[in-house]
Amino acid sequence: MSEMTVKDFAVKVGRDVPRLLEQMKEAGLEHKAEGDAVSEEDKRQLLDYLTKSHGGSAEQAAPRNRITLTRKTRSRIKTGDRGKSIEVQVRKKRTYVKREEEKPAEEPKVEDHGPRQLVGDMAEAQAKREAQEAEEAKQRAAEQAAREADEKAKAEAEAAVPAEPEIPVPDLEATPSPADAPAPPKEGRPDRRSAPAKKSGKKGRHDRDEDRGDREERRRGGKKAKRAERRGGRRGGSQGGGKHGFQKPTQPIVREVSIPESISVADLADKMSIKANEVIKTMFTMGAAVTINQTIDQDTAAIVVEEMGHKPKLVKDDALETEVLENISYEGEEITRSPVVTVMGHVDHGKTSLLDYIRRAKVATGEAGGITQHIGAYHVEDDHGGVTFLDTPGHAAFTAMRARGAKATDVVVLVVAADDGVMPQTIEAIEHSKAAGVPLVVAVNKIDKQGADPDRVKNELSQHGVISEEWGGDTQFVHVSAKSGEGIEGLLESIQLVSEVLELKAVPEAPGKGVVVESRLDKGRGPVATVLVQNGTLKKGDIVLAGLHYGRVRALTNELGKQVDEAGPAMPVEIQGLDGTPEAGDDFMVLDDEKKAREVANFRQGKYREVRLARQQKAKLENMFSQMGQEEVAKVNIVLKADVQGSLEAIKGALEELSTDEVQVAVVSSGVGGITGTDANLALASDAIVVGFNVRADAAAREIIEREGLDLRYYSVIYQLIDEVKQAMSGMLAPEWKEEIVGVAEVRDVFRAPKIGAVAGCMVVEGTVYRHKKIRVLRENVVIYEGELESLRRYKDDVNEVRSGIECGIGVKNYNDVQVGDKIEVFDQVKVERTL
Numbered sequence: 001m002s003e004m005t006v007k008d009f010a011v012k013v014g015r016d017v018p019r020l021l022e023q024m025k026e027a028g029l030e031h032k033a034e035g036d037a038v039s040e041e042d043k044r045q046l047l048d049y050l051t052k053s054h055g056g057s058a059e060q061a062a063p064r065n066r067i068t069l070t071r072k073t074r075s076r077i078k079t080g081d082r083g084k085s086i087e088v089q090v091r092k093k094r095t096y097v098k099r100e101e102e103k104p105a106e107e108p109k110v111e112d113h114g115p116r117q118l119v120g121d122m123a124e125a126q127a128k129r130e131a132q133e134a135e136e137a138k139q140r141a142a143e144q145a146a147r148e149a150d151e152k153a154k155a156e157a158e159a160a161v162p163a164e165p166e167i168p169v170p171d172l173e174a175t176p177s178p179a180d181a182p183a184p185p186k187e188g189r190p191d192r193r194s195a196p197a198k199k200s201g202k203k204g205r206h207d208r209d210e211d212r213g214d215r216e217e218r219r220r221g222g223k224k225a226k227r228a229e230r231r232g233g234r235r236g237g238s239q240g241g242g243k244h245g246f247q248k249p250t251q252p253i254v255r256e257v258s259i260p261e262s263i264s265v266a267d268l269a270d271k272m273s274i275k276a277n278e279v280i281k282t283m284f285t286m287g288a289a290v291t292i293n294q295t296i297d298q299d300t301a302a303i304v305v306e307e308m309g310h311k312p313k314l315v316k317d318d319a320l321e322t323e324v325l326e327n328i329s330y331e332g333e334e335i336t337r338s339p340v341v342t343v344m345g346h347v348d349h350g351k352t353s354l355l356d357y358i359r360r361a362k363v364a365t366g367e368a369g370g371i372t373q374h375i376g377a378y379h380v381e382d383d384h385g386g387v388t389f390l391d392t393p394g395h396a397a398f399t400a401m402r403a404r405g406a407k408a409t410d411v412v413v414l415v416v417a418a419d420d421g422v423m424p425q426t427i428e429a430i431e432h433s434k435a436a437g438v439p440l441v442v443a444v445n446k447i448d449k450q451g452a453d454p455d456r457v458k459n460e461l462s463q464h465g466v467i468s469e470e471w472g473g474d475t476q477f478v479h480v481s482a483k484s485g486e487g488i489e490g491l492l493e494s495i496q497l498v499s500e501v502l503e504l505k506a507v508p509e510a511p512g513k514g515v516v517v518e519s520r521l522d523k524g525r526g527p528v529a530t531v532l533v534q535n536g537t538l539k540k541g542d543i544v545l546a547g548l549h550y551g552r553v554r555a556l557t558n559e560l561g562k563q564v565d566e567a568g569p570a571m572p573v574e575i576q577g578l579d580g581t582p583e584a585g586d587d588f589m590v591l592d593d594e595k596k597a598r599e600v601a602n603f604r605q606g607k608y609r610e611v612r613l614a615r616q617q618k619a620k621l622e623n624m625f626s627q628m629g630q631e632e633v634a635k636v637n638i639v640l641k642a643d644v645q646g647s648l649e650a651i652k653g654a655l656e657e658l659s660t661d662e663v664q665v666a667v668v669s670s671g672v673g674g675i676t677g678t679d680a681n682l683a684l685a686s687d688a689i690v691v692g693f694n695v696r697a698d699a700a701a702r703e704i705i706e707r708e709g710l711d712l713r714y715y716s717v718i719y720q721l722i723d724e725v726k727q728a729m730s731g732m733l734a735p736e737w738k739e740e741i742v743g744v745a746e747v748r749d750v751f752r753a754p755k756i757g758a759v760a761g762c763m764v765v766e767g768t769v770y771r772h773k774k775i776r777v778l779r780e781n782v783v784i785y786e787g788e789l790e791s792l793r794r795y796k797d798d799v800n801e802v803r804s805g806i807e808c809g810i811g812v813k814n815y816n817d818v819q820v821g822d823k824i825e826v827f828d829q830v831k832v833e834r835t836l
């Protein structure tokens with residue numbers, strides 16, 4: 001900059017070179033050629049000369065040496081991204097001062113801006129006639145400078161605003177740099193900030209200007225540098241930001257990993273920002289072999305996350321549901337409610353008769369022409385406040401409800417026929433009620449019958465832990481006859497006594513809440529569900545959420561088929577208006593908002609599948625053992641069914657002996673015979689494995705087992721069963737050999753030929769029957785023979801296999817006792833790798 005030549009200087013001041021040289025000469029400068037350098041000193045000397053020759057002293061010139069320009073412009077800037085427009089106000093106040101004395105700090109500015117100031121002065125010096133004109137020129141030049149500065153500011157603002165719409169106005173004002181502004185005057189201090197300029201106007205402006213020159217400059221420079229840095233940083237973020245993104249962290253990053261109730265291995269890895277392989281590897285070292293798409297439950301995922309050095313945060317998927325349900329208030333005055341009773345017992349011991357008798361005798365009382373309807377439950381009034389009976393006798397309904405987590409029953413009435421005594425299903429009923437923690441009242445039925453022996457019942461039951469009060473136990477025994485009605489009052493009283501201890505309470509004015517007893521799709525009325533109100537009152541018009549369904553209650557019908565407006569605690573009632581049929585055991589509740597009810601129902605429908613998938617993994621024998629052992633004593637529940645009492649006892653004993661300090665093996669239910677739906681439901685309710693020893697699951701059980709993903713295992717050798725459980729307990733479940741049933745044929749006819757023995761005319765009902773695979777003969781789902789086939793024929797031809805739906809003749813090697821109705825099961829031994 002200091003290398004300015006006379007020519008440059010002439011261009012800047014707008015004079016021709018010879019004229020400028022002449023004036024410079026007059027001012028005592030020695031410049032001769034247009035290429036001579038013009039220093040700052042030279043410029044000042046020329047200016048002094050011109051000022052003097054113009055005839056003004058410093059004082060006289062003072063008023064004209066200061067030009068103050070104030071400008072204010074408003075404009076609107078559109079920010080590109082959101083279409084927002086911002087008003088930008090640019091205020092300029094500039095004071096151009098011609099100074100007498102120099103300040104070194106201001107030199108750069110002198111060099112940059114001085115020449116413009118000179119223009120006017122030189123013009124005045126040149127000709128007095130042009131004085132006025134020069135003054136105007138000076139004004140114009142200053143104005144021009146200000147305008148250009150404004151434009152520059154605006155341009156910069158426009159460039160900056162879209163990215164930084166929040167930039168305040170003062171920033172915009174200060175944006176133009178002195179180097180960019182073409183024409184501030186020599187020695188001028190371009191005070192770009194309006195506020196300081198105003199303040200300075202109040203004081204002795206001149207002095208202060210000089211004092212603050214440096215400070216202002218430094219401050220502005222510093223700010224600018226910071227701003228540039230900031231802007232550069234931001235730009236770097238968007239343009240060259242990639243560089244920073246790949247910086248290697250110096251220490252491990254501990255992430256907070258939120259884990260929903262079930263998550264796939266791939267998703268879990270994603271949340272920790274690592275590859276799924278690493279999760280699989282870690283889980284493998286923890287003793288669990290998983291695949292990338294496998295869904296694992298929350299607890300397992302949390303352990304994995306911790307193992308990998310991150311922090312697990314357990315998130316409930318049902319936050320909305322929890323919020324909705326928690327917001328319902330059940331506060332209010334409590335009253336004692338009636339107990340809810342389920343009747344259980346062995347086949348033909350009189351459950352239905354008992355329920356029917358009570359219903360007939362009690363429900364219709366006082367109701368003109370009252371004909372009771374079967375709605376799944378009924379309520380009877382007695383002197384003590386009434387009892388509600390669940391009208392579906394048996395274990396199936398009870399366990400089905402329990403399997404869904406419902407606790408609908410307060411008291412179990414165990415019906416035992418006095419002439420028959422304790423039978424397998426009696427024991428099963430005891431197990432079920434024990435598992436549910438529900439107290440028993442024993443109804444010794446058929447007391448009217450000859451050969452009734454109530455003491456025998458008492459005796460036999462005591463062997464199963466049900467001891468009568470008379471013998472020092474805590475169970476009430478009532479002698480009844482479902483036929484004559486004898487003892488029924490006493491039974492109701494006993495139920496009341498037991499329930500008093502339970503202190504059953506409810507708040508009638510609260511919104512209704514309870515459990516679904518049963519539901520069906522009625523042709524005329526749509527979905528109809530019988531619900532048992534456990535707390536609060538359910539009213540017509542209420543919005544109800546029931547299991548996966550919701551709706552507004554259109555009608556309430558009681559057990560007499562009568563329309564009612566409401567149903568209070570412990571009352572069963574049939575409701576219409578739901579958008580589907582909930583399952584027995586589903587909970588129901590009244591909500592105040594239909595939208596929320598719909599949202600929760602939708603959420604439940606979506607979640608239903610996922611939770612089931614995760615549970616399928618958890619309830620497997622292998623998983624059960626590998627998941628435990630971390631903390632408290634683990635418990636393995638087993639539902640055991642066997643072909644004969646002898647092996648049942650042996651297996652039960654052997655299994656229970658396996659219990660150690662850490663792992664407890666509990667046979668929650670055992671019995672002789674095929675695996676039924678009740679067994680499957682009990683297993684579901686108690687997270688148990690179903691073990692069949694020489695017995696098979698019936699269709700109902702298979703349906704539940706498949707749907708719920710329960711672990712069902714068949715064995716035919718005791719030590720193998722025990723061994724497998726033992727191995728799993730010690731966490732060494734080797735690749736196992738599992739039996740796979742490949743085909744089942746049903747025996748439709750039996751022919752006997754003298755030489756060959758018995759030949760069974762069969763229909764293949766499942767899979768394929770193979771000539772050379774092993775077989776078992778089943779009678780009523782119990783294995784009665786295991787061996788091989790002697791022959792497999794289609795008409796007269798020997799064949800190797802026969803597929804489902806085709807008839808064939810089967811001869812079983814060394815076995816002639818095959819009967820019509822038997823099943824011939826063909827099985828394979830397959831090697832199964834451990835999955836977890």
Ligand SMILES: Nc1nc2c(ncn2[C@@H]2O[C@H](COP(=O)(O)OP(=O)(O)OP(=O)(O)O)[C@@H](O)[C@H]2O)c(=O)[nH]1
Pocket residue numbers: 345346347348349350351352353354393445446447448449480481482483484
């Ligand atoms: N003498 C007499 N017979 C009875 C009594 N209770 C039931 N019975 C008879 O016993 C038989 C079986 O009674 P149910 O009520 O069907 O027995 P259940 O336990 O419901 O039987 P399932 O429904 O098959 O499980 C019927 O023929 C009844 O009439 C009773 O107190 N006295």
